[in-house]
Amino acid sequence: MWYAEFARRLLALTAVARVRQYGAVVEKGRDYPLFVIETSPAPDSTAARPAPGSRRGGRTLVITCGFHGDEVSGPLTVLERGRDIVTYARARGVALHIYPCINPSGFEARTRYNASGQRPNNDFLRYEVAPGLFKDDLGPDEGFTSIRPARPVPRETEALRADLDRLPTPQGALDIHQDAFIAGAFSYAYVFGDRGLYHPFVTSSAAHATVLRETRVDSGYHRIDGVRTDDHGLIVFHDGSVTDYFFRRGVPYTAALETTTQTPSARSAEINLIWIRGFVDLIADLPRTAAS
Secondary structure, three states: OOHHHHHHHHHHHHHOOEEEEEEEEEEOOEEEEEEEEEEOOOOOOOOOOOOOOOOEOOOEEEEEEOOOOOOOHHHHHHHHHHHHHHHHHHHOOOEEEEEOOOOHHHHHHOOOOOOOOOOOOOOOEEEEEEOOEEEOOOOOOOOOOEEEEOOOOOHHHHHHHHHHHHOOEOOEEEEEEEEOOOOOOEEEEEEOOOHHHHHHHHHHHOOOOEEOOOOEOOOOOOOOOOOEOOOOOEEOOOOOOHHHHHHHOOOOEEEEEEEEOOOOHHHHHHHHHHHHHHHHHHHHOOOOOOOO
16 A cells, blocks of 8 residues: 555545654655644543643554554554544543554554665664663563663654654553564564553464464564563563653553464454453453454
8 A cells, every 4th residue: 555545545544543643754755744633522521631741642542653654554554443443532531642653654654664775663762771872672571771862863753753752641552563573373472561451362373363472572573582472472672662761751651462364354453452452441440342
């Protein structure tokens, strides 16, 4: 799909939400506008209103998709099920900020990185692990002395981070990915905080793809010892990504969801929706209905 067609269809969501352009990038002489879908809760709900002077965003969920252009499930789920997502969240008093396609030139070409070969993903934080030595990921139990924003960063990351920095801190942040390096139909997730909160999502996801349990994973380019799923398919890994960024901002619910690119698209979309609805329910403090 050409990104222009994606953008045209995305703008149709203005019937149910605000679609705002937060930036633009130029790749290989072509302009790519960057969009965010934003909603408020239902008119009779006060749940998403922060206290006066608070930097908290009330009951707000940020969803990011499409950091890697060959991982199309997230962008397409938002495009095709956006109305359902908005309706579900609004009815539960949760406001949304959805960034549906962060790497448009990669999405158009179905390449992991952007058209300039830059990686927009793990470029939010850098950890100082020794005086003057900074890295974007921490090994298991590896300490650090300070954190700083990553610089320089790809244009897509710079635009996104500038927009995120302006937002009040949300209650939840979900980053939707796919794994192009594991053969078969699987799902797993990177999470922070109480892993038990996400076990129901894993159970529901198992109806659509096998949960990748007790398995070592990596990006296919960069192997790190100790990055291994637990018996619920969950990983804790500080990697300088947008999920790590939100965790360091104090967001209580954070996760990066993975399905494999070999997972049939319809099943991958259902898993994405399970986690999106689950995050909405966590933020709304409601009994989970994601599997329904």
